[in-house]
Amino acid sequence: MHLNTEIKPKLLWLQGVTCNGNSHSFLNLESLEQLLDKFELLYHPLLASTYSLCEIVSLQMSCDILIFEGTYDPEFQRNNIALKELIPYYALQSKHIIALGTCASFGGMFQSLAPERNSGLIYQGEDEDGPLLEQKKKVINLSGCPVHPEWLATTLQMLLDEYKIALDDLQRPRELYSSLAHHGCTRNEYFEWKVDTKGFGLKEGCLFYENGCRAPLTHASCNTILWNEVSSKTRVGTPCFGCTEPSFPRTNYFQTKTNMSIPQDVPLGISKRAYLTVAGMAKTFHIKRLEGVLIDYKRDY
Numbered sequence: 001m002h003l004n005t006e007i008k009p010k011l012l013w014l015q016g017v018t019c020n021g022n023s024h025s026f027l028n029l030e031s032l033e034q035l036l037d038k039f040e041l042l043y044h045p046l047l048a049s050t051y052s053l054c055e056i057v058s059l060q061m062s063c064d065i066l067i068f069e070g071t072y073d074p075e076f077q078r079n080n081i082a083l084k085e086l087i088p089y090y091a092l093q094s095k096h097i098i099a100l101g102t103c104a105s106f107g108g109m110f111q112s113l114a115p116e117r118n119s120g121l122i123y124q125g126e127d128e129d130g131p132l133l134e135q136k137k138k139v140i141n142l143s144g145c146p147v148h149p150e151w152l153a154t155t156l157q158m159l160l161d162e163y164k165i166a167l168d169d170l171q172r173p174r175e176l177y178s179s180l181a182h183h184g185c186t187r188n189e190y191f192e193w194k195v196d197t198k199g200f201g202l203k204e205g206c207l208f209y210e211n212g213c214r215a216p217l218t219h220a221s222c223n224t225i226l227w228n229e230v231s232s233k234t235r236v237g238t239p240c241f242g243c244t245e246p247s248f249p250r251t252n253y254f255q256t257k258t259n260m261s262i263p264q265d266v267p268l269g270i271s272k273r274a275y276l277t278v279a280g281m282a283k284t285f286h287i288k289r290l291e292g293v294l295i296d297y298k299r300d301y
């Protein structure tokens with residue numbers, strides 16, 4: 001839809017049931033000021049904005065882009081007005097709606113605690129059972145717990161540029177969610193040769209076989225668009241928790257579920273049988289270089 005570029009598009013950021021994680025993540029955006037300068041920020045819970053929440057809930061304003069952070073609980077109130085009144089009003093006003101974070105996209109953390117009343121804007125888990133189902137075409141899901149600030153910045157810029165955003169089956173921009181979090185991980189060589197890490201925080205070894213890494217099953221660009229431009233979970237030796245998927249949250253994040261020492265879930269798109277064949281062959285090789293320490297600080301300094 002056309003956004004008039006002479007007048008700054010009006011951006012409204014509302015929250016449902018939330019921990020504020022996506023707001024805080026957004027504050028880490030390097031180009032925050034430059035990006036916000038392109039919009040009229042009607043309201044944000046943490047940033048200076050044109051109106052107060054009290055004025056916003058009077059339901060008198062119009063907006064172009066609605067960002068919704070948190071889980072949708074129809075009875076949950078902001079400034080004494082329930083989400084079931086607030087969100088449909090601004091959703092109708094908006095040309096675009098961004099469901100920000102896994103809670104707004106799929107229900108996430110809060111839905112797992114109270115599934116009878118919480119959901120995302122379109123989805124509850126993978127089921128289409130949210131309040132804005134009829135306006136699905138307007139909704140872009142940016143899942144993540146929290147969402148990467150660059151993903152939001154990229155999406156807003158694409159909307160400003162009137163770029164036609166291609167979405168995947170769960171309404172997420174393909175540009176950001178078509179590859180897996182495994183893509184670009186510095187441990188890929190260890191994954192290929194089935195060399196597991198010997199501990200969290202170490203530079204060597206893959207975290208898939210014993211330590212719970214979900215990156216081969218998770219659509220996200222965390223290892224190609226780095227966090228704070230320098231790092232990612234797996235780069236510092238922590239497993240990917242699969243936070244961009246509707247199945248999040250799960251349990252036992254630091255353990256890989258196995259059946260007879262074989263991972264219960266194998267990388268996406270590979271049959272279990274094919275995976276076992278390849279993994280079995282790879283394991284027969286012992287590559288000395290991958291068994292040692294990459295940098296031995298005690299010896300080298």
Ligand code: SF4
Nearest residue numbers: 185206207208213215
């Ligand atoms: S640590 Fe995770 S992301 Fe990195 S190679 Fe292993 S499975 Fe892939």
